Amino acid sequence: MKYFFTIILSLFFFSSYSQENLSLDYYLPKGVSYNPEIPTPQSVLGFVPGKWHVTHDKLVEYMKALAKASPRITLEDRGKTFEDRPIILLTITSEKNHQNLEKIKSQHVQLTQENANTLNIASMPAIVYQGFSIHGNEPSGSNASLLAAYYLAAGQGTEIDELLDNVIILFDPSFNPDGLQRFAYWANTNKSKNINTDPQDREYSEVWPGGRTNHYWFDMNRDWLPVQLPESRARIKTFHQWYPNILTDHHEMGTNSTFFFQPGIQSRTHPLTPKLNQELTKKVANYHAEAFNKIGSLYFTEENFDDFYYGKGSTFPDINGGIGILFEQGSSRGHAQETDNGILTFPFTIRNQFTAALSTLEAAKSMRVELLQYQKSFYTNARKEAQNGSYVFGNEKDAASAYHLAEILKRHQIKFYDLKNDITSDGRKFKKGYSYLVPKNQKQSRLIKAMFEKRTSFQDSLFYDVSAWTFPLAFNLDYSENSTTANLGKEITELNFRKPKNINKSSYAYLMEWHEYYTPAVLYKILAKGLRAKVGMKPFSIENRSYDYGTIMIPIQNQKLSSEEIYSFLQKLGSENQVDITGVSTGLTKGIDLGSSQFRALTLPKIALLTGAGITPYDAGEIWHLMDQRYNIPITKLNTDYLERRDLSRYTHIILPNSWNQTIGKNVIDKLKNWIRSGGTLIGYRNAAQFFKNNELMKIEFVKPENDAKQITFEQKRDFFGAQVIGGAIFEAEVDRSHPINFGYKNNKIPLFRNTTLFIKSDKQSYNNPIQYTKSPLLSGYISKKNLDSLSGTVPFRHHSLGRGNTILFTDNTNFRAFWYGTNKLLMNAIFFSDEM
Numbered sequence: 117m118k119y120f121f122t123i124i125l126s127l128f129f130f131s132s133y134s135q136e137n138l139s140l141d142y143y144l145p146k147g148v149s150y151n152p153e154i155p156t157p158q159s160v161l162g163f164v165p166g167k168w169h170v171t172h173d174k175l176v177e178y179m180k181a182l183a184k185a186s187p188r189i190t191l192e193d194r195g196k197t198f199e200d201r202p203i204i205l206l207t208i209t210s211e212k213n214h215q216n217l218e219k220i221k222s223q224h225v226q227l228t229q230e231n232a233n234t235l236n237i238a239s240m241p242a243i244v245y246q247g248f249s250i251h252g253n254e255p256s257g258s259n260a261s262l263l264a265a266y267y268l269a270a271g272q273g274t275e276i277d278e279l280l281d282n283v284i285i286l287f288d289p290s291f292n293p294d295g296l297q298r299f300a301y302w303a304n305t306n307k308s309k310n311i312n313t314d315p316q317d318r319e320y321s322e323v324w325p326g327g328r329t330n331h332y333w334f335d336m337n338r339d340w341l342p343v344q345l346p347e348s349r350a351r352i353k354t355f356h357q358w359y360p361n362i363l364t365d366h367h368e369m370g371t372n373s374t375f376f377f378q379p380g381i382q383s384r385t386h387p388l389t390p391k392l393n394q395e396l397t398k399k400v401a402n403y404h405a406e407a408f409n410k411i412g413s414l415y416f417t418e419e420n421f422d423d424f425y426y427g428k429g430s431t432f433p434d435i436n437g438g439i440g441i442l443f444e445q446g447s448s449r450g451h452a453q454e455t456d457n458g459i460l461t462f463p464f465t466i467r468n469q470f471t472a473a474l475s476t477l478e479a480a481k482s483m484r485v486e487l488l489q490y491q492k493s494f495y496t497n498a499r500k501e502a503q504n505g506s507y508v509f510g511n512e513k514d515a516a517s518a519y520h521l522a523e524i525l526k527r528h529q530i531k532f533y534d535l536k537n538d539i540t541s542d543g544r545k546f547k548k549g550y551s552y553l554v555p556k557n558q559k560q561s562r563l564i565k566a567m568f569e570k571r572t573s574f575q576d577s578l579f580y581d582v583s584a585w586t587f588p589l590a591f592n593l594d595y596s597e598n599s600t601t602a603n604l605g606k607e608i609t610e611l612n613f614r615k616p617k618n619i620n621k622s623s624y625a626y627l628m629e630w631h632e633y634y635t636p637a638v639l640y641k642i643l644a645k646g647l648r649a650k651v652g653m654k655p656f657s658i659e660n661r662s663y664d665y666g667t668i669m670i671p672i673q674n675q676k677l678s679s680e681e682i683y684s685f686l687q688k689l690g691s692e693n694q695v696d697i698t699g700v701s702t703g704l705t706k707g708i709d710l711g712s713s714q715f716r717a718l719t720l721p722k723i724a725l726l727t728g729a730g731i732t733p734y735d736a737g738e739i740w741h742l743m744d745q746r747y748n749i750p751i752t753k754l755n756t757d758y759l760e761r762r763d764l765s766r767y768t769h770i771i772l773p774n775s776w777n778q779t780i781g782k783n784v785i786d787k788l789k790n791w792i793r794s795g796g797t798l799i800g801y802r803n804a805a806q807f808f809k810n811n812e813l814m815k816i817e818f819v820k821p822e823n824d825a826k827q828i829t830f831e832q833k834r835d836f837f838g839a840q841v842i843g844g845a846i847f848e849a850e851v852d853r854s855h856p857i858n859f860g861y862k863n864n865k866i867p868l869f870r871n872t873t874l875f876i877k878s879d880k881q882s883y884n885n886p887i888q889y890t891k892s893p894l895l896s897g898y899i900s901k902k903n904l905d906s907l908s909g910t911v912p913f914r915h916h917s918l919g920r921g922n923t924i925l926f927t928d929n930t931n932f933r934a935f936w937y938g939t940n941k942l943l944m945n946a947i948f949f950s951d952e953m
Contacts, residue, residue: 157178169299197346210277210280243358246285255368257443268280291337294331340428364476378421386425399483400476448465502557522552570584590937619690627700648717739771788813789811800924821903822902840902846868876911
């Protein structure tokens, strides 16, 4: 009966919507009066929410109008996106609370501290962070935020007054300004006067890359823990200023779905999350169920989604003493669309999100004391559980990578310290100025454990996202777990880059080891300046210093710049990029002399990235971001649709990211082959392996595990195959440090992130296997035994010469989510040193 009612309701409102009779009455609760001094959404936007998709600029305009008109709202501009859109936050509460906001904030943070028992919880308001549409093409959340903000600003009556007295709402109307703007443009420009509900209409099929992601095509709902993007940094700063009791994350899912709210599948909850967290989440769910029952909307609650990866918005609060709640609304992906549940209209999706926003606030008000007590107990218990001792991490050759991990710790309010002296632990040397020490016994002890632990045993074998994210491994840093905090130096409150040594002026040559993270940025600038540079293929020693494989040499003789100009230029480059460059007075070394043929001349790379239909936007965006934001290296984005008509001779390297399906035709393949034979290098990722093999660009023999289902019922079929997926885990590989692909790596082993089941058989010639998985490669995360057996001894990297050019393959993403710093240099080596392979 409820199902029938929902369909009839959807059809009715589609009919009225198509006739443009939509009004606020459809959304707002009955029996509430509204302050006429507060502007309605349509008075600012020019339309009732749901008629059009709100663009981000209009969303901000309305929020500013509310803040100006209502004493219940203050608005904060927390920074800019990559496209210079404001990252705003509204603080919504009673006028009385606004007058004491800093005191309330201070007391609330005190709940996480050792003196929390002095607080009178009974008199404290709860804090709710409400965030909308972190995926830009899941717009019902941000459009619902227009209504929620209006309701909270203009609503009158005892119930609303009681709510605002007892709850402070941190209101984030658009987690993803750039993506929301991009999708609103698409949906609005493809809307017909007579709305077409055919799912095959252009309106419901965005052009690549779609509006889901931010400017660089990142899924920002995976960045709460790594905090690499400006939008994430703004909200994480707000989170740690307040430590909200509840954080909501409004999403959309497949069009034929209904509405989901957590707790989700509880067997997949991370073990560091207390069981009481899930019990409270279930209790909050009762408020959502009651609200949805009243309006007749279908929902489900303990399926599909989990709370394991702490980098998601709905899971991140769970390791920080709060309750994270995910909402997923079946998406209209436009204005109205045919579905299994009848005609799904955009206004209907907005109303469901609005309903969930209000039911959350009702739960927060009613459960206020319980939520505050839970938060206080979370940190009290964490301190009791915290072990003595510390983690130490660093890289004696690469200060920048260690710095950037420390940067993440700082954003999460984790305390860390300098070393008193150089130390050795677990056979690893940790150098003062290149390493940091993190005591375990501090407020964020559980979060620290979540970031540093290696976990290989799990209650469940299915994961909605990655199963491992051990941060020191992601940064390829040496790290050790110690039972003491000996050698604890000064606490680092102001984090600064290590200052490189001043360059000693030379009239002969300058040398730069390749270990530091930003050396590719320096080398590119050197080559772009027209200076000649060479790479050393073997180690050597000169003037009482040893230099490793991959050392860059810049001779003084026969350059476009004078000796003085070269000195000034390199001094500036080294200082800007935290890279040591050393002047030498002789070419005579112990090992290869500087005039040896083992120093190979380098050329300026001109790089293109294949984008467009079929290419995975995440993978392409991570490469674009790496080049553009980290290394300041220009990269041309070439659309696959137009590749046949492009002049490839302009480029030395073309990168083919992972793709959903192969959209490259025979003519383009022939064109690529000719380009490679003429000296080009094609670098492929992930399922480019199959493309390379099918088109004879590389000889590849795959290892395929046997996944025969035995004693598996039909009901168990989905879980059986789901358990064979590598959603994201970390594996150990041995490296041949003499091979150019491994230049800049100081250890003989490297941790690699893997989320594919592409297992490539090693070559019979060992020198062709410069990176090879060890016999027992699992470091952290989940992999089935069959897959682990198949992975052992395989290779994640292949190189093949074709004519005067190269094909290079990585089976997995070396640039994962912008925080896998440790393997970024593999791509840069493939670019700068491809001709030396």
